[in-house]
Amino acid sequence: xxxxxxxxxxxxxxxxxxxxxxxxxxxxxxxxxxxxxxxxxxxxxxxxxxxxxxxxxxxxxxxxxxxxxxxxxxxxxxx
Numbered sequence: 001x002x003x004x005x006x007x008x009x010x011x012x013x014x015x016x017x018x019x020x021x022x023x024x025x026x027x028x029x030x031x032x033x034x035x036x037x038x039x040x041x042x043x044x045x046x047x048x049x050x051x052x053x054x055x056x057x058x059x060x061x062x063x064x065x066x067x068x069x070x071x072x073x074x075x076x077x078x079x
Contacts, residue, residue, distance in 0.1 A: 006061065014054075019050050026046045027046060
């Protein structure tokens with residue numbers, strides 16, 4: 001059976017790129033994080049939020065690719 005959607009290498013690249021970009025942006029926008037007594041917890045929270053966002057972007061891009069492939073195969077109508 002032929003696989004459809006994005007392969008795991010592409011999804012991994014998307015996820016890692018999105019994670020690092022989002023995590024660094026969150027760190028840049030949170031200048032007071034280094035001055036907090038709860039630095040580790042805040043750092044982890046930023047990382048977890050970036051992970052969730054990167055997985056959401058991976059799912060969205062894979063869904064877009066699936067939709068495109070299903071339409072080109074004639075399984076779904078092209079609207």
